[in-house]
Amino acid sequence: MKAIIHVGLKPGVLDPQGRAIARSLSDLGFNEVQQARQGKVIELDLSGEDIALAESRVKEMCEKLLANTVIESYLIEIED
Amino acid sequence: MKAIIHVGLKPGVLDPQGRAIARSLSDLGFNEVQQARQGKVIELDLSGEDIALAESRVKEMCEKLLANTVIESYLIEIED
Numbered sequence: 001m002k003a004i005i006h007v008g009l010k011p012g013v014l015d016p017q018g019r020a021i022a023r024s025l026s027d028l029g030f031n032e033v034q035q036a037r038q039g040k041v042i043e044l045d046l047s048g049e050d051i052a053l054a055e056s057r058v059k060e061m062c063e064k065l066l067a068n069t070v071i072e073s074y075l076i077e078i079e080d
Numbered sequence: 081m082k083a084i085i086h087v088g089l090k091p092g093v094l095d096p097q098g099r100a101i102a103r104s105l106s107d108l109g110f111n112e113v114q115q116a117r118q119g120k121v122i123e124l125d126l127s128g129e130d131i132a133l134a135e136s137r138v139k140e141m142c143e144k145l146l147a148n149t150v151i152e153s154y155l156i157e158i159e160d
Contacts, residue, residue, distance in 0.1 A: 006121065021122060021146070030141055032134075035125040041086065042101060045115040054112075061110055066101070 001046045003058045004077040005066055008039030013071045042066055051078050081126045083138045084157040085146055088119030093151045122146055131158050 009015050015037050022036040044061075046054055058076050067074040089095050095117050102116040124141075126134055138156050147154040 008121070018122075022124075024145055025124075025141055028141075028144060030137065032127045032137065033124055033141075034127055037123045039121045039123070041088070041119045041121055042098075043117045043119070044102075044105075044113050047112045047114055057110065057112065061105055061108075061113075064108060065104055 001048060001051070001054055002079040003044040003046055003054060004079065005042045005044070005058065005062060006039060006075040006077075007042065007062075007067045007072050008037065008074075010071055010073050051080065054078050081128060081131070081134055082159040083124040083126055083134060084159065085122045085124070085138065085142060086119060086155040086157075087122065087142075087147045087152050088117065088154075090151055090153050131160065134158050 018035070018037040021038060022033055025033045025036065044058070046058075048054060055076060055078050058078070062074045062076065063069060098115070098117040101118060102113055105113045105116065124138070126138075128134060135156060135158050138158070142154045142156065143149060
């Protein structure tokens with residue numbers, strides 16, 4: 001089973017990486033870029049067959065390690 | 081218009097971040113995790129209306145700045 005976890009900054013949280021990307025793109029002449037945000041994606045290969053259990057375990061992983069829930073939100077997809 | 085760019089390591093490239101995540105999850109008792117990989121997602125807000133043009137410009141951004149094409153591959157989605 002595979003879990004795909006999208007982790008991104010919550011709206012309103014300052015995103016210095018995104019700003020650096022937007023500025024660098026503008027410096028390179030890509031003037032159509034109005035804003036940039038950067039997030040991360042974590043893919044996990046999981047053993048086991050129970051999708052509901054996997055989802056609740058991955059949620060626990062996010063809360064404990066993968067996301068900083070003060071400033072980040074996450075979205076979990078489970079693929080069989 | 082919005083562009084979503086997924087950047088990840090090419091298969092076979094060592095992924096130290098992914099390894100660190102897998103080991104940390106295992107240390108926390110999540111023994112079902114067999115492998116972990118980490119990638120990034122960049123979201124761009126773009127001005128302009130021409131989707132084909134946007135796609136070719138974003139491809140250029142990836143080649144020049146957003147991805148290290150020696151070790152990373154990228155996937156571009158354009159949303160209206």
